[in-house]
Amino acid sequence: MMRQYELVERVTRYNPNADEALLNKAYVYAMQKHGAQKRASGDPYISHPLEVAAILTNLRLDDATIAVALLHDTIEDTDATRAEIDSTFGEEIGKLVDGLTKIRRLDLVTQKAKQAENFRKLLLAVADDVRVLLVKLADRLHNMRTLHFVPEAKRARIAEETMEIYAPLAGRMGMQSLREELEDLAFRHLNPDAWKTITERLSALSERNRDLIGEIEAELTRRFAEHGIVAEVKGRQKRPYSIFSKMQRKSVAFEQLSDIFGFRVVVPSLEDCYQVLGIVHTTWPTVPGRFKDYISTPKQNDYRSLHTTVVGPSRQRVELQIRTAEMNRVAEYGIAAHALYKDGKTGGRNIAKATEESRAYEWLRRTIDLLNEGDTPEEFLENTKLELFYDQVFCFTPKGRLIALPRGATPIDFAYAVHTDVGNTCVGCKINGRIMPLVTALANGDEVEIIRSKAQTPPAAWESIAVTGKARAAIRRATKDAVRRQYSGLGKHIVERAFDRAGRPFAQEQLEGALTRLGQSNVTDLLAAVGRGEVNSDDVLKAVYPDYQTEAQRGRPPRRPGAGVESRSLTNETNPAELPIRGLRADLPVRFAPDGGAIPGDRIVGILTPGQGVTIYPIQSPALKQFDDEPERWLDVRWEIDPDAAERFPAQIKVSSINEPGSLAVIARAIGETEGNIDNIKMVRRGHDAHDMLIDLEVYDVKHLNEIIAQVRLLPNVTSVARVNG
Structure with missing residues (x-):
């Protein structure tokens, strides 16, 4: 074990003006606190912080960092406290030691969550002072050098964590020798035969x-x-x-x-x-x-x-x-x-200033910025692993700006590397002047031009295509925002309808005074909660108008919202309290009922399902009976179809036919000739000579569906055909 004077000599050899009193005090304090503690090897515990300090002297680090290396386990493994470290060694050293202390008092469900939260805390501390990272890497290196003393059950987990996080992190910080040693030590335990x-x-x-x-x-x-x-x-x-x-x-x-x-x-x-x-x-x-x-x-x-x-x-x-x-x-x-000492003078502030010009530290700060984007610790850890493990390709914008990306990166990653707004509005790309798919893997020297549209919202599927953590986090965030906007829009329609039904004037500003009573932080969140079915529209009315009474409170039987829908749905009259239904790709979270769906021309009603949005049913659907006792879930809706859009809607027909070779092909041909699209077919054998088919279709409207039914009914092998729920 290294002696106290040997450590001081190692530091003064490259830094003659080192604070020897600080080093001696840290040595004595750590020795006293760790006392009779032993490592798994049987050595005195103090041997570990001494070896960590020795590793850092090889990197020629300042005396404050060496002192932190001696103290780095005191808060975690002894009765030392942050306040005591601050009063004895100063707030700067106390902050660094605290940044290296693992989180112990959180109720974390899994080992992965614990690992992620500790890594998150470490990087937040690194954002303030890079010396936290240098001590952590030295700490991990010495632990890996003595890993063979650790119980076998823990070795694989520690080695895997080293290989997945700490070795590539050292590489991204440019510390190649340290990275290589960490990789080899982890490799020896993860795959001993190959090693x-x-x-x-x-x-x-x-x-x-x-x-x-x-x-x-x-x-x-x-x-x-x-x-x-x-x-x-x-x-x-x-x-x-x-x-x-x-x-x-x-x-x-x-x-x-x-x-x-x-x-x-x-x-x-x-x-x-x-x-x-x-x-x-x-x-x-x-x-x-x-x-x-x-x-x-x-x-x-x-x-x-x-x-x-x-x-x-x-x-x-x-x-x-x-x-x-x-x-x-x-x-x-x-x-x-970057911690090179000039004229024998050093200090933590000099190191922090030197790292400002470091591209590696810029990357680290950008990665840490992802912490503010609302990802869970586990998501952050996965995205950081993606960032750590790549070899680079270098691409250029049309103006010559250099963009470094991981191998396998796509134009989606490129767009988000330029700017988040560029990624969110990306609809296509040109690579070296040619229009190419967004899933194209980029190569060194490619010139990439991003084609944008303000109407674009990044699809959720992009998250599985993107390679960089930045792109994945931004896509996930944009998707969440889009869903939130959808539910907020739906909630606004529901609240407007409720106010209109109650005969009360509505203005969005009125909701601001009711936010506290409804437990919401802002109007958008309130409307989204209404849209998701988490807050009842009647509760919003009561919060804005305390004197409001529901129909049930006034002694009147609640009106089934479906009443009155039929006439409005068949005319061109527009009631602002009705939700406009534009199809599956509308701004509102709308889906159509199973077992038959709904199509333009049907008289329809909407049912609000918490967390799922609105389900559209034909007014004659027998499935609506189950909602008779829940009138607050019924919504007045209307079709609002663009005749030029030619959008299809789901419908289902039941066909009974003679069981003979080619009968299915004949029916499918008839549907195709009338421009119907078959989405799914389910066949049930009714006897030796006949079978029934449930055919899911996509059609334009009721007229189009009736044409298909008439065409299929004329087939000689068909005995009957009818719309399900029709």
């Missing part, structure tokens, strides 16, 4: 190629020196999990991999990077499709480098990464590299 096989093969391959690697390093260094470039060339071997994931992704065997060994070339300047690339490409043949310029187009985690593969010395494929020392530092330490 063992790949590790053994790597060891054997390294032994065989030990001299070859040295030869390639020397040859590359000599070539660069001939052109006056002092370059540091170092060979490195891919990690087991990186190899395994590539074998899975490419469906290739270990022997087919040609880039198990790669070489990193570190040069003094940006110009040297491209000069080295020219030397390599003019000396050895390049492998087509393997050149990537992440200097001119950096990754979102700030990674910058040139990648290329050549058939190099000894006819071996050589993968090269060419970068400057500064690029190499960012590639290794990522967001932690």
